[in-house]
Amino acid sequence: MPLPKFEYLSPKSLEEALQLLADRGEGTHLLAGGTDLLVKMAHGHLKPRAVIALKQIDALGGIRFDPGKGLFIGATALLDEVASHPDVKAHFPSVAYAAQQTANVQIRNMGTLAGNLCNAAPSADNAPVLTAMGAEAVIAGPKGERRVALDRFFKGPGQTVIEPGEILTAVHVPVIPSGFGTSYQHVSPRGKVDIAAVCVGAMVGMDGATCKEARIVLGAVAPVPMRAEKTEALVRGKALTPEILEKAGRQASEEARPISDMRAGAEYRKRMTAVLTGRALKQAAEAAAN
Amino acid sequence: MKQLLTLRVNGITHELSIDPWRTLNEVLRDELNLTGTKLGCGSGDCGACTVLVDGRSVSSCLTLAASVDGKEIATVEGLAPSGEQLHPVQESFVENGAIQCGFCTAGMEMSAVYLLGRNNAPDEEQIRAGLSGNLCRCTGYNQIVEAVAAAAEKMKPS
Incomplete structure (x- = not known):
């Protein structure tokens, strides 16, 4: 049309x-x-x-990494640029992976990570792990610049805290502290190209086998990407044994509030939330150990 | 207000005056008569409209012509400029029976060219991932994947 x-x-x-x-x-x-x-x-x-x-505005392009300040992903940085950037792959592997898993080749060559967040689909591939990592939106407006952590950025499907007259200029991802690891897990009934039916991002801090800190964010199971705070509390201070991972999965699935739609039924989404939460915690803990 | 655009398409420079709501797909097909590039779904799902913009494969149906002012566009017509000598990717598609109705072919070939430009020896999984943004309703994909593998062989630097 x-x-x-x-x-x-x-x-x-x-x-x-x-x-x-x-x-x-x-x-x-x-x-x-x-x-x-x-x-x-x-x-x-x-x-x-x-x-x-926004493409002609040089200041909104590009990806910058500073070992002290972290990663700045400009508003017009392409998903493919995020997925293939050497610093992103080396220091923020789950950020690169989530970008790589978004849509298909052509869309990654056109679409931006910032746009994926601003579009505010509950299933946005790039939201869960960035939110779990404490990333923030850098927003410019008539009154200057403000920063909003992504766990307060999404208001509802298609809605964010960005006010009329404001522009998201970059996404800032803090450096992953030593002893912390991250993971992004997702599932879609029609293979990798489709929008996620459920997606989970996690960042955990490990002290040996013990999980001392955890942030878990569930996507596509609520109106916005949501923190699974009870699940975070459940794993904090515990060794991430298979039993704890299973309990954590069950807890996350209880926190999830999915709907049924053409991609998946609510019951399937709840079950997959459990599976993916377990996998995300396990992979993030393994990444923390390396 | 119409936008004055300079598009370099397959090496030829075009000066155009275009309404800003026209897509690159419309301009290629309707203004430049380059109908090799197809329009399928119009929503970035099927890949039939794939072209290269400054070397990157994109869906021309989701690209505003105004947004590619000054850029280098490559379409399927540019793969065989003489109209006689086919590009190795096109040769391989013919030789491997990778074309049935032909509607997806131009987009498939542009995605294949993009993939092989980034990875000159892709394995099967990489070929399938590289073509994941292009739908084919006829072939079941196997011949297309084989054609891209054969093209990689043909194009291998000797």
């Missing part, structure tokens, strides 16, 4: 983009990769008055 008509703006600087966003007001949408925006427009769900393309 042909796209609806709109005004196309392609600012060169963030200041110019913020100004255009303020001037054009309601009905103005930001375009990064376009892989969600254009689909919504093609399907008639969205009729923007104006579209502001």
Whole structure:
């Protein structure tokens, strides 16, 4: 279906983009990769008055790693750039893996990690592990910059804390502390290309065999990617034995609040939440040991 | 307001005046008459519209023409510019029976070219992953995977 008509703006600087966003007001949408925006427009769900393309703004591109400050993923950094970046692969392997597992080759060559978060699908591949790692959204607006941890970023399906007039400029991922490991696990009934039916991100801190800290985030089983706080409390201070992992899985599945839809039934999602939580904790603990 | 665009398509520069809501797929097919690139689902699922933009494979149905101003576009027509001598990927598709109805072929070939540009000796799993954004309703994929493996052999630097 042909796209609806709109005004196309392609600012060169963030200041110019913020100004255009303020001037054009309601009905103005930001375009990064376009892989969600254009689909919504093609399907008639969205009729923007104006579209502001972010790709020409150099400051929003690229991926920067600083051993002290962590990783900054620019708003227009492609999923494929995240997945194949040497520093991301070396220091944030689960971030690279989640990006690699998002959609298909062409979408990863167009779509951005920031866009995957801003689109705020409950199933967003990149949300669970980044949220578990304490990543934050860097948001620019008329009043300056603010940072919001991803566990407070999502408001509902398709909704985030980003206010009209604001632009997400980067995603900041803190350095993984020594003794901590991460994992991303997901399942989809139609293989890897499809949107996840359930996905789980975890970061655990280990002291020998004992789990001293855990953050577990479940995707596609609630209106937003959700922390499984009771599960985190359950594993904290315990050795991650097969019995504890099974208990943790059961607990996570109780915390999950999935719906049934065309991808999976709620009961299947609950069971897979248990399986994937166990796997994520195990893999994250193994990564912590290395 | 129409946008003035410069697109370099298969090495030829085109100056165009285009409505900003037109996709790259529409411009290639309707303005430049390059109908080798197909339009399938229109939502980035099927890969029939795959082209390369500055060397990256993308869905031309989800790409605004205005957003690729000044960029280098490669379409299936550019694989065999003479119209006679086929690209090794195309030769392999013919030789391996990888084409039935032909609708997915242009997109498959562009994805194969992109894959082989990044990995000149992919194994079967890597070929399948590389083509995972392209759907074929006829072949069952095996001949296509075989064709890409054969193309990799043909293209191996000697």
